[in-house]
Amino acid sequence: MSLDVLALRQQFPILAQQVDGKPLVYLDNAATTQKPQAMIDALVNFYTQCNANVHRGAHYLSDEATRRYERARDTVAGFIHASAREEVIWTSGTTEGINIVAHGMSKRLKTGEEVLVTEMEHHADLVTWQQACLQSGATLKVAPILDNGALDIAAFETLLNERTKMVALPHVSNALGTLNPIKEIAAMAKAKGALVLIDGAQGVAHGQVNVQDIGCDFYAFSGHKLFGPTGIGVLWGRKAVLEDWPVWQTGGEMISKVTYECSTWGALPNRLEAGTPNIAGAIGMAAAIAWFQSLDLAAVQSHEKQLLAHATEQAMAFEGLRLVGTAPDKIGVMSFILEGSHPADVGFILDKQGVAIRTGDHCAQPLMRRLGVPGTARASLSIYNTLEEVDMLFKALKKAQMMLA
Amino acid sequence: MAIPSSQEIIEDLEFFDDWEQRYQYIIDLGKHLPAMDDNLKTEDRLVRGCQSNVWLETQEKDGKLHFEVASDAIIVNGLLALVMAAYNDKSPQDILAFDIDGYFQALDLERHISPTRGNGLRAIVGKIQGLAKHH
Numbered sequence: 001m002s003l004d005v006l007a008l009r010q011q012f013p014i015l016a017q018q019v020d021g022k023p024l025v026y027l028d029n030a031a032t033t034q035k036p037q038a039m040i041d042a043l044v045n046f047y048t049q050c051n052a053n054v055h056r057g058a059h060y061l062s063d064e065a066t067r068r069y070e071r072a073r074d075t076v077a078g079f080i081h082a083s084a085r086e087e088v089i090w091t092s093g094t095t096e097g098i099n100i101v102a103h104g105m106s107k108r109l110k111t112g113e114e115v116l117v118t119e120m121e122h123h124a125d126l127v128t129w130q131q132a133c134l135q136s137g138a139t140l141k142v143a144p145i146l147d148n149g150a151l152d153i154a155a156f157e158t159l160l161n162e163r164t165k166m167v168a169l170p171h172v173s174n175a176l177g178t179l180n181p182i183k184e185i186a187a188m189a190k191a192k193g194a195l196v197l198i199d200g201a202q203g204v205a206h207g208q209v210n211v212q213d214i215g216c217d218f219y220a221f222s223g224h225k226l227f228g229p230t231g232i233g234v235l236w237g238r239k240a241v242l243e244d245w246p247v248w249q250t251g252g253e254m255i256s257k258v259t260y261e262c263s264t265w266g267a268l269p270n271r272l273e274a275g276t277p278n279i280a281g282a283i284g285m286a287a288a289i290a291w292f293q294s295l296d297l298a299a300v301q302s303h304e305k306q307l308l309a310h311a312t313e314q315a316m317a318f319e320g321l322r323l324v325g326t327a328p329d330k331i332g333v334m335s336f337i338l339e340g341s342h343p344a345d346v347g348f349i350l351d352k353q354g355v356a357i358r359t360g361d362h363c364a365q366p367l368m369r370r371l372g373v374p375g376t377a378r379a380s381l382s383i384y385n386t387l388e389e390v391d392m393l394f395k396a397l398k399k400a401q402m403m404l405a
Numbered sequence: 406m407a408i409p410s411s412q413e414i415i416e417d418l419e420f421f422d423d424w425e426q427r428y429q430y431i432i433d434l435g436k437h438l439p440a441m442d443d444n445l446k447t448e449d450r451l452v453r454g455c456q457s458n459v460w461l462e463t464q465e466k467d468g469k470l471h472f473e474v475a476s477d478a479i480i481v482n483g484l485l486a487l488v489m490a491a492y493n494d495k496s497p498q499d500i501l502a503f504d505i506d507g508y509f510q511a512l513d514l515e516r517h518i519s520p521t522r523g524n525g526l527r528a529i530v531g532k533i534q535g536l537a538k539h540h
């Protein structure tokens with residue numbers, strides 16, 4: 001069955017907008033996706049009908065808010081195939097999820113032990129592990145990529161050893177679109193006794209994620225890249241690992257007993273969720289997930305594949321355009337440079353034609369250095385993009401090339 | 406062409422009726438921005454934007470501030486030329502008296518000088534104003 005993309009677009013009110021009198025062509029989906037009406041309605045509905053704090057109030061509204069908020073946790077748990085609902089920890093986003101894990105690890109890592117990341121890391125993963133290593137005396141190891149942007153699996157395996165306590169890598173590279181073989185990597189890392197964290201920010205919106213099947217210990221992702229609101233995300237962690245994880249922030253909700261001298265911590269998930277949570281965000285994120293799950297996911301994946309193939313084909317035929325990142329397994333991202341032009345200039349001229357892309361280092365400065373580019377222009381695709389929009393991108397690029405020559 | 410005065414630029418840009426001509430004009434300005442010596446493009450002169458970098462060198466001559474600027478992106482160079490038309494070889498008093506936001510509004514380019522754009526332009530303007538203030 002094919003996806004009715006035009007009907008799907010109708011559900012995203014923002015896509016009908018014009019920019020400088022031209023139809024918006026939104027190709028910055030790796031930065032954030034647009035929001036379907038069903039998600040927007042869920043937010044409005046929460047604030048209109050049942051806003052109250054959760055787990056506290058002795059009244060109807062608080063009960064109702066708590067019920068919806070905890071039901072949202074169940075939705076996420078089902079979506080990623082968590083084995084228990086307590087494994088779903090609400091965060092402000094992927095970055096906070098990674099920080100919770102890195103903060104805990106920095107208390108456990110010792111000198112001589114190692115953390116292994118990859119050259120395609122986003123700063124959220126790279127800088128966070130770098131700092132955890134600096135604090136604990138552990139060593140940060142970086143697994144190289146091949147020139148096409150795929151992970152060098154052989155080199156990765158060489159770097160893995162008994163001293164490796166943590167392996168962290170992206171499900172999908174935000175800058176290049178490379179889809180990593182995370183199941184295979186998790187198995188290799190687990191065999192050496194390391195914990196495995198997958199940065200799922202770019203992986204989660206493109207198909208079904210099954211954390212148990214992946215075999216990792218942590219999977220972190222954001223709501224806003226999954227058609228949900230900003231400021232909400234999830235850290236999934238294996239229950240046995242999370243149960244005694246060093247507490248992250250302290251405060252209300254996460255405690256069991258408090259005296260002036262000391263405190264004891266509550267059980268999962270609350271022990272890692274101090275303070276009033278982002279209640280509306282959690283409910284909005286669950287609404288986005290429910291909406292996403294109502295689609296024919298096989299059709300979604302086939303549509304996305306077709307979009308990327310169409311874009312890649314035109315890119316290869318485009319004189320003076322160089323693709324950055326041509327790994328055989330890619331999802332949703334086309335990173336490129338126009339020879340002789342700075343990516344920022346390309347972005348300016350595309351913007352004036354209504355085409356929204358991102359330019360720059362994509363929060364991956366060491367990766368840009370490795371690839372020998374100052375940055376790239378990145379078009380990132382989502383399920384509501386059309387083949388015509390891909391054509392409009394290349395038409396706009398032609399104009400940019402002419403103007404910048 | 407030499408870099409025109411800020412008033413000339415406002416008049417030039419008013420003359421164009423579509424964005425392509427306007428941007429072509431800015432690109433041409435960028436191409437004519439006096440080149441900065443590569444030796445001057447050092448870390449301490451660098452204003453890092455997440456999309457493009459800008460370098461700024463300052464000298465004082467006869468009570469006036471003389472600037473050299475450069476970016477790795479051509480349109481940013483063009484926008485820097487607009488900033489130079491307003492600020493270069495002016496006294497600190499003149500720099501502080503100049504309404505830069507009004508100027509970019511008149512040019513219909515205020516979006517580019519907003520703090521949200523990672524092109525380093527706002528930071529350069531802030532730096533120049535700071536230099537003038539502490540003079």
